[in-house]
Amino acid sequence: MVPLSWYLVFAFMLIGLGAYGMMVKRNLIRILIGAEIMGNGVNIALVAFSLYSPVFTFTGQGLIILVISVAAAHTALALVLMLMYNRRYDTVDLGTPIEEEVV
Amino acid sequence: MRLFLDFIPVIVWALLAVVLVIVMLLASWVLRPHVLQNSEKTSTYECGEEPIGPARISYPYNYFIYAVLFVVVDVMGAFMWLLSSSTLLWDDGVTKYTLVWEVILFIAIIMGAIMFVLKSLPDAVLDGKETLEQYRKAKAEREKEQSISGRH
Amino acid sequence: MLQEFEALFEQVEFLLIAGIVLVLAYLALEHKEIVYAAFFFGFMASFVAGFFLLLEAPFIAGMQIAVYTGGISALIIFAVLLLPRAQDSSLEEFATGRKRRVSLMISGLVVALSATLALVFPWAESFDEEIVVDLAQDLGALAQWLWVDNGIYVQMIALIMITALIGAIALLKMDKAEQMISLRGESGIGAEVESGESDPEPEPGAESEPEETSVVEESEEADG
Numbered sequence: 001m002v003p004l005s006w007y008l009v010f011a012f013m014l015i016g017l018g019a020y021g022m023m024v025k026r027n028l029i030r031i032l033i034g035a036e037i038m039g040n041g042v043n044i045a046l047v048a049f050s051l052y053s054p055v056f057t058f059t060g061q062g063l064i065i066l067v068i069s070v071a072a073a074h075t076a077l078a079l080v081l082m083l084m085y086n087r088r089y090d091t092v093d094l095g096t097p098i099e100e101e102v103v
Numbered sequence: 104m105r106l107f108l109d110f111i112p113v114i115v116w117a118l119l120a121v122v123l124v125i126v127m128l129l130a131s132w133v134l135r136p137h138v139l140q141n142s143e144k145t146s147t148y149e150c151g152e153e154p155i156g157p158a159r160i161s162y163p164y165n166y167f168i169y170a171v172l173f174v175v176v177d178v179m180g181a182f183m184w185l186l187s188s189s190t191l192l193w194d195d196g197v198t199k200y201t202l203v204w205e206v207i208l209f210i211a212i213i214m215g216a217i218m219f220v221l222k223s224l225p226d227a228v229l230d231g232k233e234t235l236e237q238y239r240k241a242k243a244e245r246e247k248e249q250s251i252s253g254r255h
Numbered sequence: 256m257l258q259e260f261e262a263l264f265e266q267v268e269f270l271l272i273a274g275i276v277l278v279l280a281y282l283a284l285e286h287k288e289i290v291y292a293a294f295f296f297g298f299m300a301s302f303v304a305g306f307f308l309l310l311e312a313p314f315i316a317g318m319q320i321a322v323y324t325g326g327i328s329a330l331i332i333f334a335v336l337l338l339p340r341a342q343d344s345s346l347e348e349f350a351t352g353r354k355r356r357v358s359l360m361i362s363g364l365v366v367a368l369s370a371t372l373a374l375v376f377p378w379a380e381s382f383d384e385e386i387v388v389d390l391a392q393d394l395g396a397l398a399q400w401l402w403v404d405n406g407i408y409v410q411m412i413a414l415i416m417i418t419a420l421i422g423a424i425a426l427l428k429m430d431k432a433e434q435m436i437s438l439r440g441e442s443g444i445g446a447e448v449e450s451g452e453s454d455p456e457p458e459p460g461a462e463s464e465p466e467e468t469s470v471v472e473e474s475e476e477a478d479g
Binding site: 208 | 264268308314317318321322325326327329330333334337394395397398399401402403406409410412413414416417419420421423424427428430431434435438
């Protein structure tokens with residue numbers, strides 16, 4: 001069978017990719033996409049643990065249902081905040097306001 | 104392995120969908136007349152006038168709230184789907200009576216919020232008249248800028 | 256013999272889907288056009304649902320496609336379409352090399368630490384045995400876990416959903432108030448009613464016409 005370490009390594013690679021994307025990118029939408037990729041990686045790790053644990057309960061799967069719905073709510077709010085940011089500064093690039101302060 | 108054997112029809116459908124899209128695009132590419140494109144042919148059409156500047160002035164943010172509403176109803180639907188695809192509400196025993204009350208409370212909370220949003224939606228977005236004001240103001244500002252830059 | 260074929264098949268399946276998900280995630284972050292990146296994210300969410308099927312959680316796979324691909328990915332594409340500045344890919348300046356190295360080190364550190372926590376410690380010995388799950392009544396047991404044993408969390412999810420909805424409406428209301436201030440001036444409604452003349456016939460073209468329209472609108476709002 002597929003050993004659990006494979007699933008975990010893959011989940012950690014997704015988390016690392018999401019973290020790297022959140023730190024390097026300057027566009028706000030790409031940062032949000034990085035956060036969602038990290039969320040997906042965490043979900044995969046949760047379900048993998050739920051399947052391979054010695055006593056099979058539905059804790060992992062039930063938890064994931066709650067996590068997915070909370071992620072949906074917070075993504076909606078984050079996008080509304082981005083719309084407000086765009087109305088105020090007329091850009092979605094993160095670099096510009098800091099440069100204005102320096103100047 | 105059993106789950107994979109159950110989902111083979113889904114894979115066949117997915118491949119069919121991809122093949123269908125590619126066939127349609129290929130067919131339109133084959134049947135198109137291939138002529139050269141120049142910049143006048145590919146520019147945007149604006150009822151015969153020359154397009155000045157970008158096409159968006161006031162951002163229609165009021166349509167975004169409907170997408171947020173859809174996501175909330177989608178999550179609610181997922182929970183209902185889980186409950187209705189089990190046999191919990193038809194089993195013998197006491198759980199189904201408490202379950203009905205829980206479902207009613209869940210739906211009532213979300214429906215209350217949806218009704219509140221729909222009632223206060225006219226306060227949160229621009230009217231037709233206000234959008235017209237904003238458009239006229241933006242157009243006047245742009246014409247002022249153009250006249251200033253035209254003088255220099 | 257059939258057992259070996261099954262094991263090999265599952266490993267090939269895992270590697271295939273994992274490769275596709277990683278390629279799509281990389282494309283979702285790195286592609287120049289934002290609309291393409293948002294669409295690749297939706298695509299990746301569907302393949303992660305395939306991953307959940309591998310892990311024998313069919314309801315989670317369905318919920319992932321319904322909520323992530325159908326909801327969150329559509330929200331992101333909607334927001335990208337509403338923000339014209341985001342689509343101008345020439346505005347996106349790329350991070351400096353030093354920032355890239357530092358973030359690579361930090362994310363590598365995060366991955367290494369979590370890998371150590373999960374794989375090196377003594378509980379890694381029990382990881383390679385698998386439990387065969389009876390899939391016959393799975394959704395019934397899952398519904399039992401969610402609605403009966405832990406029914407309070409479902410109501411908490413309802414509260415979180417209404418938080419998102421009411422928060423979005425409140426933010427849009429605040430934003431509209433700011434816009435009204437920028438359209439009508441800082442003094443607000445009172446100054447317009449005193450200084451303007453009420454002319455109920457709308458005339459197109461003149462620049463003072465917006466103030467007359469707003470005076471008509473304010474008197475209508477005061478009546479109704």
